[in-house]
Structures are given as C-alpha cells and as structure tokens.
Amino acid sequence: MKSPVLDMRDVWLSLRRMPVLEGVSLQLARGDFLAIIGPNGGGKTVLLKVILGLLTPDRGEVTVFGMSPKRARGRVAYVPQYPRFDPTFPIRVIDVVLMGRLKGGLVGGRDSEEDCRRAHAALAEMGMADVADKQIGRLSGGQLQRVLIARALAVNAEFLILDEPTASLDPQIAGDLYERLKSSSAEMTVIVVSHDIGVISRHVKTVACMNRRLHYHESKEITEEMVEATYGCPVDFMVHRHTHRVLEDHHEDGAGLERAHDTGPGGSGGIQAERDPEGESD
Amino acid sequence: MLEALQSPFFQRALLAGLLASVACGIVGTYVVVKRMASISGGLSHAAFGGVGLGYFLGINPMVGATVFALASGIGLGLASRRMRSGLDTLIAMVWAVGMAMGILFVSLTPGYAPDLMSYLFGSILFVPAGYIWWVVFLDVIIILAVLLLHKNLQAVAFDQEFSEVMGVSVDTVLLVLLGLASLAVVTLIRVVGVILVIALLTIPAATAQQWAVNLRRMMIEAVLIGAFCTSSGLFLSYGLSDAYEINVPTGPLIILIAVAVYGASSAIHAAVAKSPHV
Numbered sequence: 001m002k003s004p005v006l007d008m009r010d011v012w013l014s015l016r017r018m019p020v021l022e023g024v025s026l027q028l029a030r031g032d033f034l035a036i037i038g039p040n041g042g043g044k045t046v047l048l049k050v051i052l053g054l055l056t057p058d059r060g061e062v063t064v065f066g067m068s069p070k071r072a073r074g075r076v077a078y079v080p081q082y083p084r085f086d087p088t089f090p091i092r093v094i095d096v097v098l099m100g101r102l103k104g105g106l107v108g109g110r111d112s113e114e115d116c117r118r119a120h121a122a123l124a125e126m127g128m129a130d131v132a133d134k135q136i137g138r139l140s141g142g143q144l145q146r147v148l149i150a151r152a153l154a155v156n157a158e159f160l161i162l163d164e165p166t167a168s169l170d171p172q173i174a175g176d177l178y179e180r181l182k183s184s185s186a187e188m189t190v191i192v193v194s195h196d197i198g199v200i201s202r203h204v205k206t207v208a209c210m211n212r213r214l215h216y217h218e219s220k221e222i223t224e225e226m227v228e229a230t231y232g233c234p235v236d237f238m239v240h241r242h243t244h245r246v247l248e249d250h251h252e253d254g255a256g257l258e259r260a261h262d263t264g265p266g267g268s269g270g271i272q273a274e275r276d277p278e279g280e281s282d
Numbered sequence: 283m284l285e286a287l288q289s290p291f292f293q294r295a296l297l298a299g300l301l302a303s304v305a306c307g308i309v310g311t312y313v314v315v316k317r318m319a320s321i322s323g324g325l326s327h328a329a330f331g332g333v334g335l336g337y338f339l340g341i342n343p344m345v346g347a348t349v350f351a352l353a354s355g356i357g358l359g360l361a362s363r364r365m366r367s368g369l370d371t372l373i374a375m376v377w378a379v380g381m382a383m384g385i386l387f388v389s390l391t392p393g394y395a396p397d398l399m400s401y402l403f404g405s406i407l408f409v410p411a412g413y414i415w416w417v418v419f420l421d422v423i424i425i426l427a428v429l430l431l432h433k434n435l436q437a438v439a440f441d442q443e444f445s446e447v448m449g450v451s452v453d454t455v456l457l458v459l460l461g462l463a464s465l466a467v468v469t470l471i472r473v474v475g476v477i478l479v480i481a482l483l484t485i486p487a488a489t490a491q492q493w494a495v496n497l498r499r500m501m502i503e504a505v506l507i508g509a510f511c512t513s514s515g516l517f518l519s520y521g522l523s524d525a526y527e528i529n530v531p532t533g534p535l536i537i538l539i540a541v542a543v544y545g546a547s548s549a550i551h552a553a554v555a556k557s558p559h560v
Contacts, residue, residue: 052447073449085441089315090494099437104449106458108433135495155448 004066005030005159005189006051011060013050020046021057024214030158033182033190035200038210044193045081047210048161051191052078064159074104077155079148081163081193087137093147094132097123100154122154123147125180127173141168149177162192171199178203286520294414295406295532299512301417302469303486305424307505309466310487311497312459316439319484321358321460324373326467326479328354328380333401333471334387343401344416347471350380351464359460363453404475404533406516413472420465427462428501435459436497473512474533485540486511492551511540 006028013021020043028034036044049055050062053069064072077100100122101115102108111119123129126146131139139147145168152160160181166174174196181190182203194200201207201220208216286292313322332350336343354376362369388398400408428435437445438455446452463483470479486507487500494500515536522528 054443054446073447076447078444078447080443083441084443086315086317088491089440090491090496090500091436091440092496095436095496096440099441099444099448102434102437102445102448102450104451106434106451106454107430108437108450110433133495151444 004028005032005064006191007061007063007066008051009061011050011057011062013046013055013057013059015046015055019212021050022212024060026208026214026216028189028191030189031186033203033205034192034216035197035204035207036191036193036210036214037195037197037207042211044210045163047214048078048163048191048193051161052076072159075157076159076161077152077157079152079160079162079165081167083144083148085136089136091136092132093128093134093136093139094119094123096136096147097132097151097154100151118156119150119154122150125153126150126177142170142173145169146173158187159189160191162190162194164193164195166194166196166199171196174199175202286517286524291407292516292520294409294411295516296513298406298409298414298417299473299516299536300509301414301421302473302482303505303508303512304421305417305466305469306483307486307490307503307508308424308428308501309462310483310508311490311501311504312435312439313463313466314484314487314491315497315500316459318459318463319480320370320373321355322463322467322483323480324358324377324380325351325355325460325464326471326476327377329464329467329471330401330476331380331383331387333398333476334384334391337391337398338387342412343397344413344468344471347401348416348420348465348468351467352461354380355460355464356457359453359457362456400475401471402475402477403531404471404473404478404536406473406512406532406536407519409472417469420469424462424465427458431455431458432497439497474536478533478537481537482508482511482540485537485544489540489544489547492547507540507543511536511543515539 004027006026008024008026011021011024012019024047036047038044046055050057051064051069053064053073062069065075069076097119098111098115101111101119120129120132123132126149128143128146128150131143131147136144136147145165149162149165152162166177169177178192178200181188181192190204192200192204197207205220206216206218207220208214287296313319329347329351332346332348333343334346335350336346339346358369358372358376361372365372397405399405434445434450434455435458437448437450438452438459442452445455466483467479470482474482487504489507490500490503494503515532518539519530519532519535522530
C-alpha cells in the first residue's frame, strides 16, 4: 500500500473573479512522477501554489502528507517558474542554495556543516560548483535556473514541485535533470510543469493536461479528448496513439497543425509534441 | 580643525553620528534590498507625531518618537497582510498624519518648544547626553536582532515565496524588519531630522550595494560610508563656521555629502564595469 502524498478533492479557486481552478482533483502517492502540461494561463502555476499552501482554494480539500499544505512545509521543495528577485541583490550563489536548508520559524539558526555539505553537493550535481562564490546577478538565465533547482534539491524533500524548471536549459541538461529526478523518484514524489513535452515524456510516469480543469487518467498517454479539452483550437500539438495517427485537422485554416514524422511503433510513450501552441508570450 | 575634537560638544556629536551610522547601515541594507524606502519615510514622519506627544505630555520626545515609529511600523505590517494594493496610499497617510499630530500636539503644548526644529531638521551639534544613551540602546537591540535573525531576514528579503514554502514565519519576520526600521529611523532623528532620515537610511546602503557581494559586507560598508558622511558633514559645518563664520546646519550637509559619495561610487562602478580587465 502506497502512502498518500497529495490528495486534492474538487478544488475550486477564482483569482480576481476569474475562475482558475475548476473542480480539480488529484491524488499522488509516494514515487509518482507527474508532468502537467497545458496552455499559459491555464492555471498550472496556481495549482502548484495551492499545493504549496501559497494560495488557499475557495472550495475543496487539499492535504499534503495527510496535513494542510501549510503544516507540511519543510517536507516539500519548490522550483519557481520565474525568479522574481532583484539581480543586484548582494547574495552569493551558495547562500541562495543554502536557503534550501532553512529551518523555518522565526529564528532560523545557523547553517550546520551538514547544511553546507548538502548545498555544495546539490550545486555540484547541477554542474554549478564553480560559481558557488559568485554574486547571483552575474549568472546567465540558464545558470540561475540550475541554481534554483540545486536549491530545491538541497532541501532533500520527499515531495518536489518544479514549475517550468527547464525553460532556459539546454535539452541535454534538461534530460539529465529529469533522469536524476526519475532515478530518485522511488523515494520521492515529483510534479513538474513543463512545455517541453518531447523531453519530459521519456522520463515521467504520468502526464496530466490542465486548463482550469485537470485531465488526468493516471497514465502517460494523452488522449485526443484531453488535448482538445485543454488546448481547444488551434492545436499545434501532435499525438501518436497506438498507430501513427495524426489528429484530424481543425476547421480553421492556418491552425498550424504540423505533420508528425513517423517515429515507428513503440517509441517512448504516447506523446510527441513539438512545442506549446501558446508559445512563451503570455 | 583638530581643536574641534577637544570640544565636548563636538565629541558628543561625532559619537552620535557614528552610533547612528551603525543602526542605519545595518537596517538600511535590508531597507534598500527589500525596497522599503517609502515605508521608512512614513515611519520617520510618524515618529514626529510622537515627538509632539512627548512635548505635550512632558516626557522625553525620543520615547514618544520610538513608540510612534514602532506602532506605525507594526500597524503598516499588519495592514499590508490584508491588502495587496493600496499600501502606498496607506504609507502616505501615516506619513502625513504623523506630521499633523506632531504639529498639533506642539501647538497645544503651553510655552515654546525650543528643540522642535532640531527634530525636524536635525541638530547633531546639540544632542543631549541622554540621546546618546538612547541610540546605544537601540543599536544594541538592532544588532542582537540581526545576529539572531539574519538568516531568515536575508531569506525573506531575497525570496519571500520560497522562504514561506520552507516554513519560515514570513509575516513575523517582516514585522521584525519593520520594527528594526522604526528603531533605526529614531536613531537618525536628531542627526539629520525626520525629513531627511530616509536619505541617510538609504543612500549609504545603496552606495554599498554597488560593491558588496553579500549582505554582511553590504552592512559593514554601509556603516562605514554612513560614518564617513556624518563625520565629514560635522567637520565641514564646524570648519565653515570656524573659518568663514558661515553657519550652516549639519544635517543637510551630511545628506549632500552622502549623495556626492553615491554619485562618485556610481561613476567609478560604471567605469570598472566597462573596463575589459574585470
């Protein structure tokens, strides 16, 4: 019997009177590795923030490790989508990673040797050991993203939540990251929001589509209905199902449906998507 | 110029400037990186209400200033939890209400308030001995709080959301930060006056930020820059009066020196950044 890590039941949330989550239910057990895809503005980040206890739903129940999300803090690690902080903030990279070792509460206490060891190990794991003493503003976007992932890894949490962690990473590094998460996902539960379905589908165990509603069948396959419901038209998104079938063209002209290259049967899963139809412009 | 150092007046003024620089360098660092400058301006003007109340009740105006600054800081902190927008307006109100109350209390106080101008514009040359002790006391509180809480203060200033996810009591840490800003504001009131406090709290820290790699270094540099500005302002105003019989208040000189230091630092920083050797 797997122990439940996340249990969301019929969660609704509106922000500024706009519905963002509509009846979202999601259960995850230890060892699950879920990717959430969906258009920008579809509520993916909001869903993650509800799980993290940063937003409180209007209706519905959320428990993490059987507790309210706020009480489960410290057992969940998070990689935010965009770094919101000021690049001129005087802080060294290693001190940012050490935030993953914060003790919580009001008085934080000091970093132990164990904290420093873990922080350096996490940085090294992301291939960033040589920038440990640099000021954070001196990093490139991709380096910064790897530092934020290292910060989350340093937490050594049982539940890891990543919001677009690979948006500015090379595919090679992104692949390595997902491989690492996959290999440690036996004792960890992972949710990753990504547009990078081509890379991610090789690593995750299940995929969900999110557009205010969450379409999830505890499998890796994305059905036509899920895509349709999630993205609507135009669909610039290819699904290989059991045969090498391409989605029917939609009625609008120039909907931008791309022809899929046959990749042969089997493949790595049900999905081969090139990019998000909405792009990154949102 | 050196004979100035023998005057107990001058010694006391120098000491007041240096002690206030400690508070303003440490707290100013957080104020600058957390972008709380306008809140600090509100707090210093709120403190003026307490100065007026002190006169009215016949107690030490510095005590009134401390209470008012702390109460406004905590009030603004609590209010900002409930409101996502409109904090700016609230700060403006606290700012103006503080001044209004100060003026009202002083006008209700019988007799003449001789020191009033020195609270508005500062008069470091005439600080009473009791003020020095009060600043020492506030410095000690600030240093102890920062030693104890720096890790979380830094985390919340840098990335509030992640700190929250890590279980840091973000709301309480922010209240502590506002409390520290209130205390730092009070230490500066007699040095440059409530109107100019915001400048001395932020300019040395902003100058330090151009060079510092971490907050600890930024604090040390900000304290040193603040100490330089207050002392050189003092020497300059003493020298002008001694040599040319030009009497200018010290507070504005200190601020202008601080701005000049900031300008020079920015220019050097820009030149260094352009240089290919770095």
